[in-house]
Amino acid sequence: MSAIEVKGISKWYGKQKQIAVNSLTFEVKKGEVFGLIGPDGAGKTSLFRILTTLLLPDSGNARVDGLDVVKDFREIRNRIGYMPGRFSLYQDLTVEENLNFFATIFGTSIEENYNLIREIYIQLEPFKERRAGKLSGGMKQKLALCCALIHKPTVLFLDEPTTGVDPVSRKEFWEMLGRLKDQGITIMVSTPYMDEAAKCDRIALIQKGDILAIDTPENIINSFPEKLYRVQTEDTGRMLKILSEYSSGLYAYASGEYVHIAFNDNLISPQEITIVLREHISSEVSPEEIRPNIEDCFIHLLRA
Amino acid sequence: MKQFMAFVKKEFVHVLRDRKTLLILIGMPIMQILLFGFAMSNEIKETKVVIVDQAIDNSSAKLVARIDASEYFDAEIRDLTITDFNIEAAFKKGDLKILLIIPPSFESHILHEGSAQLRIIADASDPNTASLLTTYLTSIIQDFQKDNLSIQTIPYNIEPEVRMIYNPQLLSAHNFVPGVMALVLMLVCVMMTAITIVREKELGTMEVLLVSPYKPALVMISKAVPYLALSWINLITIVLLGVFVMGLPFNGSILLLFVESTLFILTCLTIGIFISNITSSQQVAMLISLMGMMLPTVLLSGFVFPLENMPKLLQWISNVIPARWYYVIVKDIMIKGTGFMDILKETLALLTITAFFFIMSIKKFKQRLA
Numbered sequence: 012m013s014a015i016e017v018k019g020i021s022k023w024y025g026k027q028k029q030i031a032v033n034s035l036t037f038e039v040k041k042g043e044v045f046g047l048i049g050p051d052g053a054g055k056t057s058l059f060r061i062l063t064t065l066l067l068p069d070s071g072n073a074r075v076d077g078l079d080v081v082k083d084f085r086e087i088r089n090r091i092g093y094m095p096g097r098f099s100l101y102q103d104l105t106v107e108e109n110l111n112f113f114a115t116i117f118g119t120s121i122e123e124n125y126n127l128i129r130e131i132y133i134q135l136e137p138f139k140e141r142r143a144g145k146l147s148g149g150m151k152q153k154l155a156l157c158c159a160l161i162h163k164p165t166v167l168f169l170d171e172p173t174t175g176v177d178p179v180s181r182k183e184f185w186e187m188l189g190r191l192k193d194q195g196i197t198i199m200v201s202t203p204y205m206d207e208a209a210k211c212d213r214i215a216l217i218q219k220g221d222i223l224a225i226d227t228p229e230n231i232i233n234s235f236p237e238k239l240y241r242v243q244t245e246d247t248g249r250m251l252k253i254l255s256e257y258s259s260g261l262y263a264y265a266s267g268e269y270v271h272i273a274f275n276d277n278l279i280s281p282q283e284i285t286i287v288l289r290e291h292i293s294s295e296v297s298p299e300e301i302r303p304n305i306e307d308c309f310i311h312l313l314r315a
Numbered sequence: 316m317k318q319f320m321a322f323v324k325k326e327f328v329h330v331l332r333d334r335k336t337l338l339i340l341i342g343m344p345i346m347q348i349l350l351f352g353f354a355m356s357n358e359i360k361e362t363k364v365v366i367v368d369q370a371i372d373n374s375s376a377k378l379v380a381r382i383d384a385s386e387y388f389d390a391e392i393r394d395l396t397i398t399d400f401n402i403e404a405a406f407k408k409g410d411l412k413i414l415l416i417i418p419p420s421f422e423s424h425i426l427h428e429g430s431a432q433l434r435i436i437a438d439a440s441d442p443n444t445a446s447l448l449t450t451y452l453t454s455i456i457q458d459f460q461k462d463n464l465s466i467q468t469i470p471y472n473i474e475p476e477v478r479m480i481y482n483p484q485l486l487s488a489h490n491f492v493p494g495v496m497a498l499v500l501m502l503v504c505v506m507m508t509a510i511t512i513v514r515e516k517e518l519g520t521m522e523v524l525l526v527s528p529y530k531p532a533l534v535m536i537s538k539a540v541p542y543l544a545l546s547w548i549n550l551i552t553i554v555l556l557g558v559f560v561m562g563l564p565f566n567g568s569i570l571l572l573f574v575e576s577t578l579f580i581l582t583c584l585t586i587g588i589f590i591s592n593i594t595s596s597q598q599v600a601m602l603i604s605l606m607g608m609m610l611p612t613v614l615l616s617g618f619v620f621p622l623e624n625m626p627k628l629l630q631w632i633s634n635v636i637p638a639r640w641y642y643v644i645v646k647d648i649m650i651k652g653t654g655f656m657d658i659l660k661e662t663l664a665l666l667t668i669t670a671f672f673f674i675m676s677i678k679k680f681k682q683r684l685a
Binding site: 066 | 317318321322325328329333334518519520522523524525526527528529682683684
C-alpha cells in the first residue's frame with residue numbers, strides 16, 4: 012500500500028474556474044521523501060490542502076495512509092503531521108509552551124515522543140524560555156517541524172518549509188528530514204528551490220497545476236535530451252540577446268553568474284556558438300559543457 | 316478535557332501577555348463610567364444666565380433674586396440698554412446659553428394691565444440643553460407668578476403634585492451605568508472574540524488546528540473562555556463604580572443580575588463566534604463588530620435615545636439588538652429591584668437571540684478551509 016495515492020485530483024477556484032490543480036495522478040511510497048518542485052502559484056499549496064483534508068477536491072479522489080481524504084478526514088487528521096507554508100506558530104508563546112500546546116492538542120506529551128524530536132529540539136533547548144516571535148527564521152522552522160512531529164505522524168506534509176530561511180539552516184533542515192525518513196516517516200515536501208530537489212527520493216515538477224515530470228532526480232536529469240553549455244559573462248542581457256537572434260535551434264537563460272545554453276547538437280555544433288560569442292562579446296569567452304541540474308530540466312520541460 | 320484545559324490556558328496566556336490590549340479592556344469601563352458620569356452629564360447645574368433688567372423695579376428684582384437662588388442658574392445682571400451689550404456676540408462666543416430680558420415698566424404692567432411680557436433667548440444649537448434650560452427658567456417664572464399674584468383673582472387652581480419614583484433626583488447615572496455595562500460587555504465579547512479567532516486564521520495556525528484531532532467547534536469555545544472571565548471582571552468593576560462612585564442604588568438580587576449578565580455575555584460571545592465564522596481577516600471582523608453591533612447598541616438600545624420616540628421601523632429593528640433587552644434587565648434589577656418573573660420577557664428575548672446565532676454559527680461552521 013502506498014502512503015499517498017492521488018487519482019485524477021482537480022481543484023479550481025472562483026467563477027472563472029481557474030485551475031489550481033489539474034487532474035493529477037501519482038503515488039508516494041511508504042518511507043519516501045517526495046518533493047513537489049515548482050514556482051509560486053504552481054498549485055503546490057492547493058494540493059497540500061486537499062491531501063491534508065483542508066480543501067475538498069473538485070474531482071478525483073485521494074488516499075493518505077489508505078484513508079480517503081474526503082470520507083475519512085477525521086481519522087486522517089489523527090495520523091498526519093502538517094506544516095503550512097505561512098505557519099508562524101504562536102509568537103507570544105515561548106518555545107516550550109508552543110511545543111507543549113501542540114503535544115497536548117494531539118493527545119500526547121513531549122516526553123512520550125521525545126526521541127523523535129530530540130536531535131532538533133536539542134538545538135532549541137537553550138532558547139526554550141524565549142518567545143517564538145523572537146526566534147530567527149531557521150529556528151522558527153525547526154520549532155514548527157518539532158510541533159508537526161510531536162505526535163509521531165505516519166505521513167508528514169511540509170509546505171515550503173525552507174522558504175525565507177538562510178542557506179545553512181536550509182541544509183540542516185534537509186539533514187533532519189533525512190533522519191526522519193530513517194525512522195520510517197513518509198515525507199511530502201514542497202519547495203521553490205531547485206537545488207533542494209536533489210535531496211528527495213522522487214520529485215514531481217509541477218507548473219500551473221500540471222505535473223511536467225515525475226521521477227527520481229537522477230532519472231529526470233538523465234532524460235535531459237539536449238547538450239548544455241554554460242558561459243561566464245558580465246553582460247548577461249547582451250549575451251542573451253545575441254544568442255536569441257543567432258538561431259532558433261537553441262535557447263539560453265541566465266543562471267546565477269552564468270548563461271546556460273541548451274541546444275540539439277545535431278543541428279548546431281558547440282564550435283559555432285563559441286565563434287559567434289567570441290566575435291560579438293569578447294575573444295575570451297569559452298563555453299564549457301555541463302551536466303544539467305533540476306532547474307535546467309524544469310526550464311526544458313516548460314518549453315516542451 | 317486535558318486538551319480543552321491546555322487550549323484555555325494558551326488563550327489566557329495570549330490575553331495576559333498582550334498588555335496594551337488588556338489595559339484597554341480593563342481600563343475602558345472605568346474610563347467610560349467616569350466620562351459619562353462627570354463630563355457628559357446632561358444634568359443642569361449653575362448654568363450662567365444673563366438677565367438684562369430694563370425695568371429695575373421691585374418685581375424684577377424679586378424675579379432676578381429667585382432665578383439666582385435656584386441651583387440651576389447663576390444669574391449675571393446686565394442693566395440699562397441693550398446697546399452696550401451685544402447679544403449675538405455673546406452667544407457666538409459660546410459661553411452664554413440662555414438670556415432673559417425684562418422690559419421696562421415690568422411691575423407697572425403687571426399691576427395695571429394684568430399682564431407683562433418677558434423675553435427668553437436660548438442657544439438652540441444644542442437643542443436638548445436649550446429646551447431643558449427654557450423649561451427650568453419658565454417654571455421658575457411660573458412659580459414667581461403664582462407666589463406674587465395669588466392675591467389676584469384666579470378662579471381656580473390645578474396643582475399637580477409630581478413624584479419621581481425610582482430616581483427621585485433624576486440622576487443621569489441611572490441611565491448611563493446600565494448603558495455602559497451593555498456597551499462594554501458587547502465590545503469585549505463580540506469584537507475581541509471575533510478578532511481572536513480570525514487572528515488564528517490569519518496566522519495560519521488555524522490550518523494546523525484543523526489538521527489535528529482537536530474538534531474545531533471546541534477551538535471556538537476555548538477561545539471564548541478568557542473573554543467570559545474578562546467580562547465578569549468588567550461587570551464587577553462597573554457595578555462597584557456605579558454603586559459607590561455614582562451613587563446608584565442596588566435594590567434587586569445580586570445573583571439575578573449576575574445570571575442575567577452571564578446570559579448577555581453568552582449572547583455576545585455567540586455573536587462574536589458567528590462573525591469570526593463568516594470573516595477571514597481581522598479588519599473585516601472588527602468592522603463588522605463595530606458597524607454591525609456597536610453602532611446599533613449605542614443608537615437603538617434606548618440608552619442614548621429613548622426608543623419610544625423612534626419611528627416604528629426602528630423600534631422593530633431594536634428588538635433584535637441584545638443590548639436593548641439587557642439594558643432594561645439591568646435597570647429593572649438594580650434600580651427597581653424587580654424579580655425574575657418581571658424580566659421574563661427580556662430574558663426570553665436574549666435566549667432567542669443567543670439560540671439564533673448559535674444555530675447560525677453551527678451552520679456556517681467550516682470543518683475545512685473553504
